[in-house]
Amino acid sequence: QVQLVQSGAEMKKPGASVKVSCKASGYAFSAYGMYWVRQAPGQGLEWVGWINAGNGNTEYPQKFQGRVTITRDTSANTAYMELSSLRSADTAVYYCARDSIKPRGGLDFWGRGTLVTVSS
């Protein structure tokens, strides 16, 4: 069965960087895209970025350009999201989610999320 297992909670100081991992199993990792979505406490869902796990191409929203880097290791079936220059507003649960192979298919499997807390 499809599983996305994320790394554990992180606590960082302002200005630091964080790297969250998402290990996939149960499907052909390189055949799918992966999205990263975050959710600040009590808030809605916000897109952080996307990677084509096959060729490594990425897309980021303007808001995070220059601050976020998404990569993948196909030998480990793992995607990574690194966010730099952290500030308190980056405190959130970060999710990885698989891009469905169906046209207009949505995000069909999600990790459980990784809480990143930014505090001095």
Add this chain to the structure above:
Amino acid sequence: EIILTQSPATLSLSPGERATLSCRASQSISTYLAWYQQRPGQAPRLLIYDASNRVTGIPDRFSASGSGTDFTFTISSLEPEDFAVYYCQYISNWRTTFGQGTRLEIK
């Protein structure tokens, strides 16, 4: 940039009642719309894709319709486990945006 506006922000209903949620796009998005349910402390769960297609295993009390700019999500008869937050999502060409969510609460 496509903006999705969900209404109402909060909907208070009782079990057994019908729930109708709305999602409006700032410009036409054809049927590039998905709906998610999020229960407290859990990741979102995909319910509907391509505006009206129910994911395998999702009960048929959940349905959705619409195209262009106006979309509707309906739960025909609320079960206790349906009280949660619902999000619509536009996704196209590897980019995406979410509505702000509708909280469905028990009256």
